Amino acid sequence: MSVLPPFELHRPTSIEEVVELISWDDLPYVGGTELLLAMRAGLLNPRSLIDLKGVAEITGVRAHNGAVRIGAAVTHQQAATTEVISEKLPELPPVLLHVGNPRVRWSGTLAGNLCFAEPKSDVIPFLIALDATVTLVSADGSREMSVREFIIGPYFTARTEHELLAWIDIPVVPGRRGTYLKYQVMERPTVGVAAVRLDEGDSTITRVVVGAAGEVPVVHDVDHAHPDRSAVATAVVDALEPIDDLTGSSDYKRHVTAVYVERALEKLERM
Amino acid sequence: MTIRTVVNGRPVTEPIPVRWTLAEFVRDRLGLTGTKLSCGMQVCGVCTVLVDGRPVSACSYLAVDVDGCEVTTIEGLADAGSLHPIQAAFVDHFALQCGFCTPGFIMMAKSLLDENPRPTRKDVVDYLDGNICRCTGYQPIIDAIVDASERMTP
Numbered sequence A: 001m002s003v004l005p006p007f008e009l010h011r012p013t014s015i016e017e018v019v020e021l022i023s024w025d026d027l028p029y030v031g032g033t034e035l036l037l038a039m040r041a042g043l044l045n046p047r048s049l050i051d052l053k054g055v056a057e058i059t060g061v062r063a064h065n066g067a068v069r070i071g072a073a074v075t076h077q078q079a080a081t082t083e084v085i086s087e088k089l090p091e092l093p094p095v096l097l098h099v100g101n102p103r104v105r106w107s108g109t110l111a112g113n114l115c116f117a118e119p120k121s122d123v124i125p126f127l128i129a130l131d132a133t134v135t136l137v138s139a140d141g142s143r144e145m146s147v148r149e150f151i152i153g154p155y156f157t158a159r160t161e162h163e164l165l166a167w168i169d170i171p172v173v174p175g176r177r178g179t180y181l182k183y184q185v186m187e188r189p190t191v192g193v194a195a196v197r198l199d200e201g202d203s204t205i206t207r208v209v210v211g212a213a214g215e216v217p218v219v220h221d222v223d224h225a226h227p228d229r230s231a232v233a234t235a236v237v238d239a240l241e242p243i244d245d246l247t248g249s250s251d252y253k254r255h256v257t258a259v260y261v262e263r264a265l266e267k268l269e270r271m
Numbered sequence B: 001m002t003i004r005t006v007v008n009g010r011p012v013t014e015p016i017p018v019r020w021t022l023a024e025f026v027r028d029r030l031g032l033t034g035t036k037l038s039c040g041m042q043v044c045g046v047c048t049v050l051v052d053g054r055p056v057s058a059c060s061y062l063a064v065d066v067d068g069c070e071v072t073t074i075e076g077l078a079d080a081g082s083l084h085p086i087q088a089a090f091v092d093h094f095a096l097q098c099g100f101c102t103p104g105f106i107m108m109a110k111s112l113l114d115e116n117p118r119p120t121r122k123d124v125v126d127y128l129d130g131n132i133c134r135c136t137g138y139q140p141i142i143d144a145i146v147d148a149s150e151r152m153t154p
């Protein structure tokens, strides 16, 4: 007796081979930290799994065109301890080193996190705050889009049936400051708040992105380096559509969100 | 599918069903039942084993993914009958009661100390975030790991 349903296994070594195989019935995986649990629960029953770990083109992290490019097979732990990232995106490792637990971080990837589009993700709000993009590749070509456009709703992305998420690009912006604060008592956060400050032309933008508390991340930009913290918190909470679940009631989530938005902004002021 | 791996230093070549988890492979095929199973969803840590030195939850990891890798289970820690320093520290600090969670905590501790030989108490607590013990109240476990680190790196 096995805990997982039967499936076939593919071990391609190039993106070209992957995109020939990929479909809603033939699912790519790296860690399987989400996928295997969904299969075990009977929520997914793929014909085959496509192991991406042997695809060299998507295994590393490198500087590319003013951005840091993170391959789809890169795990949270690997990204958090890669030199290019510590050097160019020092705000990222602390976020990745608080995803789940060490076992999840060693196996799970940033790309898998985005593709699964779990509403209680830490990676999604932070990557939206950093203006990250994803590159989707299919046999017909490739397209790039922002993470903000990619995440459509809970467990729902803009990826189509035969597309592979090949890599994530995070722009490196001189002078940008960013932080992420989360409140978490169980396996997943109740609320996660990313706060980023960056110069755009003559003005400075402060951006707040709130994840986990609602079904989709709330993005709020203010054209000011030092915005009124409680006004931002009120605006964000107004835009939030929380639901009652095990991490708290909707009223509770509104309250915690306001507190964490103010704290994140306060932390940003000191950076 | 046939996988080739080294388990606790011993080369193993075995045909296995592709759908097997690593826990099914080490427990049911190799008889290494020191690796326990409980939540089955990466939350409790009782199934922790090391794959090329990295901690993984054997309950939620495909056995085929250890093809070409080295696997260490709790049975691989003691050296010719003498306890590994982490195991000895667990005994000395009474860091277990029923003992069901112990293999997982010890494997996590091994992985932590390999990465960070002299962790602070807070480092230990953070690292063990994904391991659950229903008996000890955790303090003796933390004491044991801090003590083991001092014994191993005086």
Ligand SMILES: Cc1cc2nc3c(=O)[nH]c(=O)nc-3n(C[C@@H](O)[C@@H](O)[C@H](O)COP(=O)(O)OP(=O)(O)OC[C@H]3O[C@@H](n4cnc5c(N)ncnc54)[C@H](O)[C@@H]3O)c2cc1C
Pocket: A027, A028, A029, A030, A031, A032, A033, A034, A035, A036, A052, A072, A076, A098, A099, A100, A101, A104, A107, A108, A109, A110, A111, A112, A113, A115, A116, A120, A121, A122, A123, A124, A163, A164, A165, A166, A187, A188, A189, B041, B042, B043
């Ligand atoms: C106990 C536990 C705690 C966790 N805690 C947190 C947390 O605190 N914060 C957080 O953000 N996350 C958390 N997670 C989620 C964690 O699983 C993800 O962050 C993880 O990184 C997913 O990566 P993966 O490689 O394992 O994805 P997989 O499970 O391999 O894949 C997930 C899905 O995406 C698809 N997919 C994967 N890669 C690609 C690709 N390149 N192109 C197209 N489709 C793809 C797969 O087919 C599958 O449907 C937790 C998970 C567990 C089990």
Ligand code: FES
Pocket: B036, B037, B038, B039, B040, B041, B042, B043, B044, B045, B046, B047, B048, B057, B058, B059, B060
């Ligand atoms: S049984 Fe694997 S983590 Fe709980």
Ligand code: FES
Pocket: B095, B096, B097, B098, B099, B100, B101, B102, B132, B133, B134, B135, B136
């Ligand atoms: S000693 Fe019983 S669960 Fe930890």
